[in-house]
Amino acid sequence: xxxxxxxxxxxxxxxxxxxxxxxxxxxxxxxxxxxxxxxxxxxxxxxxxxxxxxxxxxxxxxxxxxxxxxxxxxxxxxxxxxxxxxxxxxxxxxxxxxxxxxxxxxxxxxxxxxxxxxxxxxxxxxxxxxxxxxxxxxxxxxxxxxxxxxxxxxxxxxxxxxxxxxxxxxxxxxxxxxxxxx
Amino acid sequence: xxxxxxxxxxxxxxxxxxxxxxxxxxxxxxxxxxxxxxxxxxxxxxxxxxxxxxxxxxxxxxxxxxxxxxxxxxxxxxxxxxxxxxxxxxxxxxxxxxxxxxxxxxxxxxxxxxxxxxxxxxxxxxxxxxxxxxxxxxxxxxxxxxxxxxxxxxxxxxxxxxxxxxxxxxxxxxxxxxxxxxxxxxxxxxxxxxxxxxxxxxxxxxxxxxxxxxxxxxxxxxxxxxxxxxxxxxxxxxxxxxxxxxxxxxxxxxxxxxxxxxxxxxxxxxxxxxxxxxxxxxxxxxxxxxxxxxxxxxxxxxxxxxxxxxxxxxxxxxxxxxxxxxxxxxxxxxxxxxxxxxxxxxxxxxxxxxxxxxxxxxxxxxxxxxxxxxxxxxxxxxxxxxxxxxxxxxxxxxxxxxxxxxxxxxxxxxxxxxxxxxxxxxxxxxxxxxxxxxxxxxxxxxxxxxxxxxxxxxxxxxxxxxxxxxxxxxxxxxxxxxxxxxxxxxxxxxxxxxxxxxxxxxxxxxxxxxxxxxxxxxxxxxxxxxxxxxxxxxxxxxxxxxxxxxxxxxxxxxxxxxxxxxxxx
Numbered sequence: 001x002x003x004x005x006x007x008x009x010x011x012x013x014x015x016x017x018x019x020x021x022x023x024x025x026x027x028x029x030x031x032x033x034x035x036x037x038x039x040x041x042x043x044x045x046x047x048x049x050x051x052x053x054x055x056x057x058x059x060x061x062x063x064x065x066x067x068x069x070x071x072x073x074x075x076x077x078x079x080x081x082x083x084x085x086x087x088x089x090x091x092x093x094x095x096x097x098x099x100x101x102x103x104x105x106x107x108x109x110x111x112x113x114x115x116x117x118x119x120x121x122x123x124x125x126x127x128x129x130x131x132x133x134x135x136x137x138x139x140x141x142x143x144x145x146x147x148x149x150x151x152x153x154x155x156x157x158x159x160x161x162x163x164x165x166x167x168x169x170x171x172x173x174x175x176x177x178x179x180x181x182x
Numbered sequence: 183x184x185x186x187x188x189x190x191x192x193x194x195x196x197x198x199x200x201x202x203x204x205x206x207x208x209x210x211x212x213x214x215x216x217x218x219x220x221x222x223x224x225x226x227x228x229x230x231x232x233x234x235x236x237x238x239x240x241x242x243x244x245x246x247x248x249x250x251x252x253x254x255x256x257x258x259x260x261x262x263x264x265x266x267x268x269x270x271x272x273x274x275x276x277x278x279x280x281x282x283x284x285x286x287x288x289x290x291x292x293x294x295x296x297x298x299x300x301x302x303x304x305x306x307x308x309x310x311x312x313x314x315x316x317x318x319x320x321x322x323x324x325x326x327x328x329x330x331x332x333x334x335x336x337x338x339x340x341x342x343x344x345x346x347x348x349x350x351x352x353x354x355x356x357x358x359x360x361x362x363x364x365x366x367x368x369x370x371x372x373x374x375x376x377x378x379x380x381x382x383x384x385x386x387x388x389x390x391x392x393x394x395x396x397x398x399x400x401x402x403x404x405x406x407x408x409x410x411x412x413x414x415x416x417x418x419x420x421x422x423x424x425x426x427x428x429x430x431x432x433x434x435x436x437x438x439x440x441x442x443x444x445x446x447x448x449x450x451x452x453x454x455x456x457x458x459x460x461x462x463x464x465x466x467x468x469x470x471x472x473x474x475x476x477x478x479x480x481x482x483x484x485x486x487x488x489x490x491x492x493x494x495x496x497x498x499x500x501x502x503x504x505x506x507x508x509x510x511x512x513x514x515x516x517x518x519x520x521x522x523x524x525x526x527x528x529x530x531x532x533x534x535x536x537x538x539x540x541x542x543x544x545x546x547x548x549x550x551x552x553x554x555x556x557x558x559x560x561x562x563x564x565x566x567x568x569x570x571x572x573x574x575x576x577x578x579x580x581x582x583x584x585x586x587x588x589x590x591x592x593x594x595x596x597x598x599x600x601x602x603x604x605x606x607x608x609x610x611x612x613x614x615x616x617x618x619x620x621x622x623x624x625x626x627x628x629x630x631x632x633x634x635x636x637x638x639x640x641x642x643x644x645x646x647x648x649x650x651x652x653x654x655x656x657x658x659x660x661x662x663x664x665x666x667x668x669x670x671x672x673x674x675x676x677x678x679x680x681x682x683x684x685x686x687x688x689x690x691x692x693x694x695x696x697x698x699x700x701x702x703x704x705x706x707x708x709x710x711x712x713x714x715x716x717x718x719x720x721x722x723x724x725x726x727x728x729x730x731x732x733x734x735x736x737x738x739x740x741x742x743x744x745x746x747x748x749x750x751x
Contacts, residue, residue, distance in 0.1 A: 042726075080489035083733075085544060086537030090529045090617060091728040101733040102491065105554065135722045135736050140555070140751055143734055152734045157555045164554035170733030 046087075047094055051149075052178040056100050056171035057082055063151060063169045064103065070124040072116050073165070075104035087173035097175055103154075103168030111160050118142060118158045121167070125153055183331045185324065186293055188277050193267045200263035207256040214249045222246060251360035255345055258367050262341040265370075265401065269334030272400055272423075277327035279426075284320045289313070295324055315487040333396055370397050373405040377591070380599035383411025399423075407500065410599030414496045414516045421497035422484070428502045429477045436470050439463060472533030473506045479536030480508060491547055495539075499569055506532025511565040512542045515600055518563035520549060521609045522638075522745040523597065527618030528580045530572035538566040541731045545614075548742025556748055564745070569596055573618055580643070581676065583705055586622040587629075593622065594630040601633045610747045614638040617670065617727065620645050621705045627653040635659060638744050639716065640730050640737070643673040644705030650715040661744050662709035662716040663737050665725025673704040680706065719750060 051059070064079070079102045087097040109117065125144045130153060136143035141156040150172035157165045222242060230238075284291050288309045289299040297317040299309035310316070345363070348354030369390070374383050390398060399406050399420045404427075406412055407420035443463050446454040480500070486492050499509030515521045522545060526538050542564040549562035570589030573579030600611065611634045615623035624645020626632055631654045639645055639662045650657035664671060675681045680702030690696030701708040709716050719740040721730065730737040736751075743750050 077490065080491040081487070083491045083540075083543055083547065085540045085731060085733065087728075089534065089537035089541075089728050090527065091726060099733055105490075108557070133722070133734075135720070141739075154734045156551065156739075162555040163557035164551070166551060166554075168734065 043092065043094060046097065046173070047180045049179045050097070050172070050174040053084075053098055053100060053174055053176040055178075056174045059149070059151060060100060060102060060169045060171055063153060064167070067121065067124060067153065067167060067169070068104070070120050071167075072113050072120060073106045073109055075167075076107040077105060079104050094180055096181060097173040099171055099173050101168055101170030103166060106165040106167070108163045109165045114158060114160075114165055117165065118155060121153075121155045183328050183335065184293065185277065185281075185291070185295060185328070188270075188274055188328060188331045189281070191270060191274060193270050193274075196263050196267035196270070200260050200267065203256065203260040203263060207253065207260060210256055211253050214253060217249070218246065247357050248355035251355050251357045254360040254364050255348055255354040258363055259342065259345050261367055262338060262345070265397070266334055266338035269337065269397070269400060270331060273327050273331035273334060276330060277324060280320050280323035280327060283323075284317075287313070287316055287320075289317055289320065291320075291324070295321065295328075297321055312487070318487075319485055330396075330400070333393065337393055337397065370394055370401070373398065373402050374409065374411075376405075376408065377595070378409075378411070380411030380595060380602045383409055383599070384413075384602040387412050387416070403427075407497075410595045411602050412599075413603045414498060414511060414514050417498045418496040421500045424500045425477060425480060425484075425497060428500060429474070429481075432470055432474050432477065432502060436467070436474070439467055439470070442467075469505075472531070473502050476506055476508060476532035476535045479539065480510060483510070483536075483539050492543065493546060498565065500532075502532065504571055505574060506568075507570075508532050508535045508568050509565060509596070510535065510539050510542070511563050512539070512546045513561060513563035515563040515565060515609070516603050516605050517561070519560035519607075519609055520562040520612070520745055520747065521600060521604070522549070522562070522564045522612040522614055523567050523600070523634075524564055525567050525570075525593070525613065525615040525619035525623050526572065527616050527620070527622070528573045528576055530568045530570075530619070531574065532568065535566065535568060538568065542566045544731050544733070544738060545741055545745060548738050549746040550742075551739075552743045552746040552748045556746075558746070558748075560746065562745060565600075567593070567596065569593065570622060572622075580618050581704065583621060583625065583646070583676070585618070586625040586646070586705075589622045590626045590630050593626045594632060597632045597634060610635050612636040612638060612745045614640065614741065614745070615642070615645075616640045616730070618643060620709070624653065624706070627655065636744055636747070637661065638719070638741060639663075639709045640719075640741070641665070641668050641670045641727055642703065642709045643670050644675075644703045644707070645709055646706050648707045648714075650709070657715045658717065660709075660716040661719050661740075661750075662714065663719035663721050663730065663740065664708070664710035665721040665727070665729060665737070667724050667726040667729075670727055671701070671703065671708065671710075675702045676704050717750065719744065 060082070068075070082100045082102045085099040087099055088095060106117070122142055122144070128146070129148060130144035130146045133143045133145050133152070140159045140162060141154055142158060143152065143154050145152045151169060153167070153169045155165070155167055225239065225242065281291055284297065288307050289297050291297050297320060299313045299317060300307040301313070302308055345354065348359060348363070353359045374386055387395065395416060399416055403420035403423040407417055407424045409417070443460040444457055445460045447457045448455050480497060483495050484497060488494055493513045496511040496514055497508070498511055499507060501507050524538065524542055524545065530538070545564040546562050553560050553562070569592050571585060573582065573585045579585065597611070597613065601608070613623050613627070613632055613634045613636070615621070615638070620639040620642035621644060623637065623639065624647055627637065628646050634655060636659045637653055637655050639660070641664060642662060645653065647653060650660035653660060675684065683700055683702050687696060687699035687701065691699040698712060700713045701711045707714050710718060720736040722732070722735045722737065725735065725737060729735065730741070732738065740750050
């Protein structure tokens with residue numbers, strides 16, 4: 001009896017190991033296919049030339065200056081340096097593109113000027129072709145994107161409950177020199 | 183000490199004095215041994231007995247003890263001289279490095295430390311638009327080097343003065359005094375081994391005086407820099423030294439590779455014949471260059487002028503072993519109110535640390551925004567933790583959970599150390615993993631437990647558990663996110679149970695009998711399904727596997743809110 005039971009256990013263990021190996025192989029195969037599919041769709045898109053990072057920074061500053069000129073509130077401090085973010089950092093690549101962004105805080109703005117600011121922000125940018133993003137439905141922010149260049153402008157903290165209003169403009173992912181490395 | 187004195191100092195005299203003292207100590211020791219053999223041994227082997235004999239033997243034993251104590255004290259003089267020469271040399275090297283960098287940046291350093299530069303963009307000597315910020319950094323390095331030299335000077339003076347007093351008044355002949363002095367000197371050399379309980383490490387660190395801590399950092403940066411339980415500021419100081427040593431070592435190795443061999447040995451029937459020497463050269467070259475890229479990314483961030491978007495940075499760990507490791511904190515975790523540790527996944531290595539630091543910067547900014555909106559003055563630190571050997575390929579390495587298992591002790595020790603060194607009220611701590619990093623986080627929580635308040639699992643291929651409550655943290659503080667374009671959801675289960683569950687649930691969904699299907703991924707239940715029991719963080723449409731930190735994204739905003747302990751929008 002004992003011998004039979006052991007034999008059965010050994011068979012079960014083998015079956016489980018075999019099944020695990022099969023599952024792992026299936027996982028790897030699926031992942032390979034998916035990566036290949038993902039790569040086929042995204043790598044050529046990501047490999048297209050863009051504006052340079054310097055040009056993107058100038059564009060961010062240009063948008064910020066234009067927006068600030070239309071708002072009834074003033075920033076409480078300088079903008080600080082640009083924040084860069086490496087795009088596709090742990091994705092299939094190609095690697096090397098960056099987003100850049102910076103913005104301003106306006107502090108705890110009373111309700112009335114805050115509403116005026118939100119309206120001015122929305123009006124000015126939509127007049128320039130910016131459009132609401134599909135996730136701009138949150139109660140506390142207005143997100144507008146320019147479909148022509150994919151720059152994004154966010155006015156955050158627009159609800160009455162917020163104690164800080166902030167503006168941030170960011171670029172899409174761009175190649176630092178405008179073209180992907182050879 | 184002034185710049186010229188330190189720059190011109192020649193420490194060879196200290197080395198000479200140390201060598202002379204070592205010679206004296208050796209000779210003294212030999213005399214002592216001879217005396218023991220010639221006098222004590224003969225006396226003990228003689229047949230002399232009685233009261234007079236006992237008195238004589240007691241007196242001679244006392245003399246032996248005094249000679250032994252004297253030898254210990256003499257040894258300590260040599261040790262003190264050696265450490266002083268090392269301390270001065272390190273300070274001088276730091277000064278010269280700062281002055282060289284000033285010169286490279288077209289700046290002039292006056293003898294009093296004042297720095298001048300040319301502001302005219304048309305001038306050949308124009309120092310650049312960021313000259314003022316760079317000058318401030320160099321000025322700080324010069325001041326630090328002079329302080330370091332002053333510290334070494336005061337330390338050697340105090341130690342030699344103490345030993346000289348002992349020698350002149352005879353207390354140096356006392357065994358207890360010599361033992362205390364030896365223990366004190368040894369205390370300056372003995373660093374708790376890696377793996378020591380961080381709370382014990384913190385106790386040891388607190389037992390050292392400020393001066394002793396400084397000596398420990400300067401003499402043993404490689405050990406102190408990676409020791410959990412040592413405060414962040416001290417680890418940072420040690421690891422900045424390690425960073426420079428690592429950089430120099432990588433450059434030496436790159437230089438040692440020699441010229442690039444021919445890629446092909448020739449052509450046979452028009453086909454190139456690969457050159458094995460080239461392949462090996464290329465492998466080593468690319469590995470070293472990749473690590474150097476990481477070193478430079480860390481240097482750039484450490485040296486970046488501080489502003490609202492770029493808080494001070496602390497290097498909490500660094501080495502070039504394997505694919506290299508780095509632990510970088512944005513803001514001081516020992517003083518911040520909220521402390522988050524970000525564990526990246528597949529591909530995490532020293533060479534890629536720059537992109538991970540970008541993410542930490544953005545998470546701090548996002549948490550700050552959440553706090554400001556709530557009128558909360560709380561501060562936040564985000565730590566990029568590449569303290570483990572992560573899988574470097576999706577296939578086959580990321581399908582293997584060994585990397586996560588091997589990281590458990592290291593991550594547990596690090597998080598325990600954060601608690602041990604935090605000042606004041608305990609911070610609100612978060613562990614945040616991305617991709618395979620969530621597996622590392624989940625396994626560690628499951629097997630070791632972590633002293634954290636919140637868990638955030640981004641783009642998870644499984645955390646090794648079926649439900650959030652198995653992580654040992656209140657499930658209402660467990661958060662998960664998965665973007666609609668993230669292929670991680672297709673990482674098929676590594677175990678039969680998970681695979682079968684998916685089959686059943688897929689059939690249920692396809693046939694319309696199950697409108698809320700369960701789902702398993704590579705290492706357990708998908709944390710983003712309802713059945714897992716985590717709080718689901720919002721993501722923006724089109725979020726792929728590495729898009730969670732994109733500017734203006736719902737996920738970045740939500741991560742900041744979770745880290746800051748604020749309601750998720």
